[in-house]
Amino acid sequence: MxxxxxxxxxxxxxxxxxxxxxxxxxxxxxxxxxxxxxxxxxxxxxxxxxxxxxxxxxxxxxxxxxxxxQQFESLPDDLMAEELDTGKEAREELAQCLGPLIDELPEKYAKPLRLAELEGVSQQRIAEQLGLSLSGAKSRIQRGRVKFRQQMMACCDFEVGQGGITGYTPKDANHRKKCKSP
The missing domain is CATH 1.10.1740.10 (RNA polymerase sigma factor, region 2, helix turn helix motif)
Structure with a gap:
């Protein structure tokens, strides 16, 4: 060699x-x-x-x-924070719409859904509170989610990105009023 x-x-x-x-x-x-x-x-x-x-x-x-x-420029410290905040405002605004939309559901679906999704109550506890069997409570929560999703899709146009919902636009004036912060 x-x-x-x-x-x-x-x-x-x-x-x-x-x-x-x-x-x-x-x-x-x-x-x-x-x-x-x-x-x-x-x-x-x-x-x-x-x-x-x-x-x-x-x-x-x-x-x-x-x-x-090869020289690389160091990234600014706040770059990561900006990226993580993508859609945060939209999700917070959207969260303000959830309560009124859940309230528009029939009571038998609205109450279990509100307890499960907004208050974090377990399904077993919801069943006990509402005098339902566990499978009955699960069924109402599932049906409530389906009806709630239909309602959301009927009231708003959503922009979805990698991090989930990044923006939304209410379709009519009634929902626009309900979604504004108090």
Whole structure:
């Protein structure tokens, strides 16, 4: 390998120095090319392709050199906070609409849905409070969710993104009034 390396070293030096703007790094890159080539000699398919193989290693090493040197601007600290807030305002406004929309549901669906979704009461507890069986309470909550979803889709147009709902527009003036903050 050493004799073959000596035959190609001068040409490789020229190749590297034409592509590197830092003269002090040329010898370091050549040394790295030699180390990579001698360590991976078993991958060389034929002696006739040694020259092109060495140039490929040199090219990749040069690319690695520039990747390591590449300067990156640090991101502003508040960038992450802005990204996380996407749609937060819309969700807060939308939450103000939920109560009035749930109130428009028939009482047998509105009460269990309000307890489950807005107050966080367990389904077992809802069943006990309303004098229903557990399966009856679950059924009313599920039906309430379906009716509530239909109502939401009828009253508002939603913009949905990766983080969920990012915006909405009430379809008529009645719902627009209900959704405004008090």
């Amino acid at each position: 050493i004799s073959e390396w000596q035959n190609h070293k001068t040409q490789l030096r020229g190749y590297v120095s034409q592509r590197i703007d830092d003269d002090s790094a040329v010898d370091d890159i050549l040394q790295e090319v030699y180390i990579k080539a001698s360590g991976n000699l078993h991958q060389l398919k034929s002696r006739g392709s040694l020259k092109s193989w060495l140039y490929r290693i040199a090219h990749n090493t040069i690319m690695d050199f520039y990747r390591e040197r």
